[in-house]
Amino acid sequence: xxxxxKHLFDLPEGVIYLDGNSLxxxxxxVAGRVAQMxxxxxxxxxxxxxxxxxxxxxxxxxxxxxGHLIGAVPGxxxxxxxxxxxxxxxLSAALQMRPARRMILSDSGNFPTDLYMAEGLIRHLSHGHDxxxxxxxxxxxxxxxxxxxxxxxxxxxxxxxxxxxxxITKAAHAAGAVMIWDLAHSAGAVPVDLAACGAEFAVGCSxxxxxxxxxxxxxxYIRPDLADQVDPALAGWLGHAxxxxxxxxxxxxxxxxxxxxxxxxxxxxxxxxxALDVWEGVDMGDLRAASIxxxxxxxxxxxxxxxxxxxxxPHDPELRGSQVSFHFTHGYATMQALIAxxxxxxFRAPDIMRFGFTPLYIDEGxxxxxxxILGRILKDRLWDDPAYHARQAVT
Amino acid sequence: xxxxxKHLFDLPEGVIYLDGNSLxxxxxxVAGRVAQMxxxxxxxxxxxxxxxxxxxxxxxxxxxxxGHLIGAVPGxxxxxxxxxxxxxxxLSAALQMRPARRMILSDSGNFPTDLYMAEGLIRHLSHGHDxxxxxxxxxxxxxxxxxxxxxxxxxxxxxxxxxxxxxITKAAHAAGAVMIWDLAHSAGAVPVDLAACGAEFAVGCSxxxxxxxxxxxxxxYIRPDLADQVDPALAGWLGHAxxxxxxxxxxxxxxxxxxxxxxxxxxxxxxxxxALDVWEGVDMGDLRAASIxxxxxxxxxxxxxxxxxxxxxPHDPELRGSQVSFHFTHGYATMQALIAxxxxxxFRAPDIMRFGFTPLYIDEGxxxxxxxILGRILKDRLWDDPAYHARQAVT
Numbered sequence: 034x035x036x037x038x039k040h041l042f043d044l045p046e047g048v049i050y051l052d053g054n055s056l057x058x059x060x061x062x063v064a065g066r067v068a069q070m071x072x073x074x075x076x077x078x079x080x081x082x083x084x085x086x087x088x089x090x091x092x093x094x095x096x097x098x099x100g101h102l103i104g105a106v107p108g109x110x111x112x113x114x115x116x117x118x119x120x121x122x123x124l125s126a127a128l129q130m131r132p133a134r135r136m137i138l139s140d141s142g143n144f145p146t147d148l149y150m151a152e153g154l155i156r157h158l159s160h161g162h163d164x165x166x167x168x169x170x171x172x173x174x175x176x177x178x179x180x181x182x183x184x185x186x187x188x189x190x191x192x193x194x195x196x197x198x199x200x201i202t203k204a205a206h207a208a209g210a211v212m213i214w215d216l217a218h219s220a221g222a223v224p225v226d227l228a229a230c231g232a233e234f235a236v237g238c239s240x241x242x243x244x245x246x247x248x249x250x251x252x253x254y255i256r257p258d259l260a261d262q263v264d265p266a267l268a269g270w271l272g273h274a275x276x277x278x279x280x281x282x283x284x285x286x287x288x289x290x291x292x293x294x295x296x297x298x299x300x301x302x303x304x305x306x307x308a309l310d311v312w313e314g315v316d317m318g319d320l321r322a323a324s325i326x327x328x329x330x331x332x333x334x335x336x337x338x339x340x341x342x343x344x345x346x347p348h349d350p351e352l353r354g355s356q357v358s359f360h361f362t363h364g365y366a367t368m369q370a371l372i373a374x375x376x377x378x379x380f381r382a383p384d385i386m387r388f389g390f391t392p393l394y395i396d397e398g399x400x401x402x403x404x405x406i407l408g409r410i411l412k413d414r415l416w417d418d419p420a421y422h423a424r425q426a427v428t
Numbered sequence: 429x430x431x432x433x434k435h436l437f438d439l440p441e442g443v444i445y446l447d448g449n450s451l452x453x454x455x456x457x458v459a460g461r462v463a464q465m466x467x468x469x470x471x472x473x474x475x476x477x478x479x480x481x482x483x484x485x486x487x488x489x490x491x492x493x494x495g496h497l498i499g500a501v502p503g504x505x506x507x508x509x510x511x512x513x514x515x516x517x518x519l520s521a522a523l524q525m526r527p528a529r530r531m532i533l534s535d536s537g538n539f540p541t542d543l544y545m546a547e548g549l550i551r552h553l554s555h556g557h558d559x560x561x562x563x564x565x566x567x568x569x570x571x572x573x574x575x576x577x578x579x580x581x582x583x584x585x586x587x588x589x590x591x592x593x594x595x596i597t598k599a600a601h602a603a604g605a606v607m608i609w610d611l612a613h614s615a616g617a618v619p620v621d622l623a624a625c626g627a628e629f630a631v632g633c634s635x636x637x638x639x640x641x642x643x644x645x646x647x648x649y650i651r652p653d654l655a656d657q658v659d660p661a662l663a664g665w666l667g668h669a670x671x672x673x674x675x676x677x678x679x680x681x682x683x684x685x686x687x688x689x690x691x692x693x694x695x696x697x698x699x700x701x702x703a704l705d706v707w708e709g710v711d712m713g714d715l716r717a718a719s720i721x722x723x724x725x726x727x728x729x730x731x732x733x734x735x736x737x738x739x740x741x742p743h744d745p746e747l748r749g750s751q752v753s754f755h756f757t758h759g760y761a762t763m764q765a766l767i768a769x770x771x772x773x774x775f776r777a778p779d780i781m782r783f784g785f786t787p788l789y790i791d792e793g794x795x796x797x798x799x800x801i802l803g804r805i806l807k808d809r810l811w812d813d814p815a816y817h818a819r820q821a822v823t
Contacts (some may be wrong), residue, residue: 043471045471045472052475055468055475056474056478058471059471062465064466067695068461068462071458071641072438072459075451076453078445078449079453080774081772083642088642115688115691116690116691117665118690119692121662125552141676142804144665145665145674146690148677149668149677150664151675156661156663157520157553157661158554159553203635238691240691246470247470248691248692264551267512267548268544269544270539270540270541270544273540277777279540281540281543281561282544283547294510295511295513295541298641299641299642299645300694300699301643302643304695343652374477377792381674382672394514
């Protein structure tokens with residue numbers, strides 16, 4: 034069944050948006066809901082909004098909506114903070130769960146902030162932990178019984194290469210390691226079955242395929258049987274068992290709620306909550322089939338028109354997430370030219386052009402048109418135009 | 429000069445809002461700016477908003493605006509995350525600055541989340557650090573040369589009792605300790621001169637007296653001469669010297685920018701940025717004089733009408749922040765009755781009724797009217813009405 038629902042998005046005229054893997058576009062229902070929250074809730078109810086408008090429960094309620102898209106049972110996901118913070122929470126908890134081990138295993142395909150957060154944690158713990166970064170294809174052979182935690186991003190932000198969640202989690206568990214998955218490029222992009230996979234932790238952001246808007250809150254999942262044992266390093270008052278008792282001592286809330294830290298960002302939560310409405314009735318299998326059809330078609334069209342581009346993503350769609358990337362020496366200027374011609378993808382140093390495929394609002398016609406425009410830009414060598422060599426965009 | 433500018437706020441009819449110390453009301457300019465950001469920036473510019481709408485620079489730019497209100501030089505404050513996270517950042521950095529010391533000194537007037545964050549940090553560091561919590565009046569005598577960091581909230585969230593920032597900071601430094609101030613109830617409430625005080629760190633939130641809205645981002649200040657030496661425990665990619673180089677290794681950005689962690693919450697930042705416009709032309713000395721006049725008048729009016737209430741705040745206005753609290757056995761039900769009669773303050777267990785004085789939108793007439801209504805409620809023993817004994821509000 035088609036999952037296309039372009040009419041639910043506020044897409045600018047004349048734009049083909051292939052960057053929903055970086056920042057999802059604005060769902061039409063968001064502006065009204067945010068405006069209502071600002072004037073009808075904050076303005077009208079003031080402090081009472083925490084109760085009567087349900088602001089205090091939003092992190093759990095919205096977490097369940099996100100959880101539904103990643104195979105997590107209700108009550109196992111909570112929203113808040115940023116993905117970097119959620120990585121820190123998961124990793125610090127994982128290290129406490131394996132006190133005799135000192136190694137964190139990750140790969141060079143992980144998003145850098147995950148690695149930085151691990152480095153910062155290790156430096157401050159000062160217990161001789163080590164972050165071992167291997168190539169993605171070497172992860173399996175490096176999962177030894179010295180590893181405390183395996184921390185990986187499921188879908189590589191540059192190439193779209195996708196790890197086998199089930200197999201790696203199984204290997205991690207066989208070696209006695211804790212598994213942490215970063216689902217930044219997976220949630221809303223590919224089917225994920227957290228409950229079946231058995232990973233202890235998963236984290237992710239909601240401003241990419243979930244269209245929650247710039248700076249939308251992150252999520253964290255804890256496997257339900259473990260949630261009550263996790264000792265939060267970031268022990269904030271809203272993760273306390275009784276925040277409004279104002280005890281001087283910390284007692285963690287039951288379950289994943291202990292991963293809440295400070296006051297939730299209600300404007301962002303409201304925008305995300307509204308944005309999640311576009312997922313109603315979407316079957317993730319249908320979404321995946323549509324995503325593969327779009328990316329395969331794009332690869333074929335580009336291959337036919339742009340012989341200078343080398344596919345940076347796996348050829349096999351089963352090994353890719355919902356994006357396609359190409360290496361091209363003139364990638365940066367070419368992407369600038371593409372954007373100037375209404376096709377928005379993005380560029381990742383040193384030479385990668387990325388295109389995200391989001392079947393909720395991208396269809397076959399968009400994909401063909403984008404490839405045609407890309408073909409013309411390359412044929413006309415527009416990447417040679419100095420206008421497209423301005424300073425690197427922040428994307 | 430009067431700082432009253434009630435016309436800039438969207439206050440509900442018939443409400444006297446004495447809870448701006450918990451959540452500031454909606455400044456009128458916010459709704460339009462947020463709506464413009466949602467549709468005119470996110471909707472229209474999509475990913476390009478990070479550059480063309482200045483989203484990426486917001487945390488520093490808005491930080492400077494907040495810094496201006498707390499005596500911080502430009503470039504020494506950055507916005508992001510929540511206050512709990514900022515406490516963790518300051519404290520973890522402070523402990524690294526005093527590696528030979530193991531004690532964190534705080535007081536029982538600190539907001540619980542600050543203490544919880546310290547507990548969580550200590551538990552995970554496992555280096556034998558200790559959190560010593562003394563009574564507020566015992567802080568000075570407990571600042572010894574065993575103390576690594578003194579971590580205090582400037583204005584007590586329950587009583588409004590205000591610490592002497594200059595004197596305590598001086599004592600901390602004399603003992604070789606690092607000073608961390610939580611300005612949650614100070615920023616926009618009382619004059620603060622961070623540059624003169626010399627404290628190493630300050631943190632605070634922006635949803636109270638700064639009216640940034642529910643979940644508005646927090647701020648952190650690092651004394652400029654130290655910022656380049658601070659080693660961030662929460663080493664996120666947007667605190668990296670070159671976030672878009674996507675290096676595998678962390679290198680902190682110069683200065684306080686290293687305290688940025690993940691993707692900033694642009695909707696919340698935009699709301700706060702707009703809300704800060706109401707401060708244009710406000711002299712903090714004038715604000716303080718008006719705040720004292722309002723709180724003194726309220727105390728006098730309440731004393732005349734409500735003999736059953738005991739002042740929980742210092743009598744001397746120089747020792748108070750911008751709030752006044754009373755002990756009252758029936759405080760919870762009385763506050764519910766007050767709210768039902770249009771006077772919004774709040775309640776803090778076990779028996780404290782809090783009233784915040786915010787001279788930008790509260791005037792003498794409001795204060796007298798609030799005291800009159802409180803007097804009637806007590807005279808009529810409305811706290812005895814079962815209608816006001818519902819479950820404790822989350823405020």
